[in-house]
Amino acid sequence: MKSHFKSLVFSIITLLGIAAPQLQAQEPTKGLLYKISGNGLKKPSYLFGTFHVLRSGYFDDRPLIGNCFEKADKLVVEVELLPGSMFALQDAMSMPDVSVSDFLSTEEIDKLDRKLIRSTGSGIDSYNHTKPAAIMLSLTSAMPVQSKEKFSMYTGEVMDTHLMEKAHDNDKPVISLETVDEQVDVLLGEPIELQLSQLKDYLNLENKDDTSSGKVVDLYFAEDLAGLYQMALDNPDQIGSMDRMLTNRNNKWMQKLPDIMSDASCFIAVGALHLAGPDGLVYQLRKAGYTVTALPVAK
Secondary structure: OHHHHHHHHOOHHHOOOOOOHHHHHHOOOOOOEEEEEOOOOOOOEEEEEEOOOOEOHHHHOOHHHHHHHHHOOEEEEOOOOOOOHHHHHHHHHEOOOOOHHHHOOHHHHHHHHHHHHHHHOOOHHHOOOEOHHHHHHHHHHHHHHHHOHHHHOOOOOEHHHHHHHHHHHOOOOEEEOOOHHHHHHHHHOOOHHHHHHHHHHHHOOOOHHHHHHHHHHHHHHOOOHHHHHHHHHHOHHHOOOHHHHHHHHHHHHHHHHHHHHOOOOEEEEEEHHHOOOOOOHHHHHHHOOOEEEEOOOOO
16 A cells, blocks of 8 residues: 555645636636746746646656756745655554445445556555545546556656655755645545545446546646636536635645745746636736746647
8 A cells, every 4th residue: 555655645636626707817727837926026936737646757848847947946845745754644544443345335345446456456455444535546646647648658756756856956945835734634634424425426437537537638738727627617526625625725825935935936836726716826826916927838
């Protein structure tokens, strides 16, 4: 189970959102990379929307991302996993006293076992004492890799890890927007009863998850932020609480980012849909008085 920890935390569940038609004209529609300037900044900073399970080879075809990273003095990420963090994650993911299969029907157990074997190579026996939310994260993290050749063609570290390692290699400070405990609470802190209900709903989707993950890959490679956002709206059965997963976190980050950017250039790398919509970082930064300009990165 340890081999799945990073993919569980760096998952695509950050692709969330909620519509607000009256604000659509001011929300970003395309773009994964943005330049942040003005409003008293001494140097421009950069905001990049990651796809947490995409490999770093993606950057080789898009040198503008690397150029902006090199210009920055600091790297800002959602959370940096330090060596000791993995033990805390293991404890947070575990349910030592109960088994997931105790709460599932025979049909649901069979479905989950097949999905786990296909996605992770291990069946339900390896996950039986794992929280349902962690199981779902493991499944959703694996789906894009399986669904699109153009996704799996890239090699290297997952992009978030790659950026952090590169920052350390170049003596750039790495700043976390939230602690490991805060992210664990977001991802795994819902009541077990609710997690079980969500897992059962997910199992009843049949093959919808495979189709959705392929579309997510296409939209991300097209830098179609609005499309990703709309897809999240169209798939509420695969999404947790919008306030919990996205809005509350964006609002907290916006309380920190102005100070972090005030005296140094930052490369801010967070999940792509943290950039989107009326509660997204792009709109909130513009509302706060910054000039936020899209920089197309596609070949």
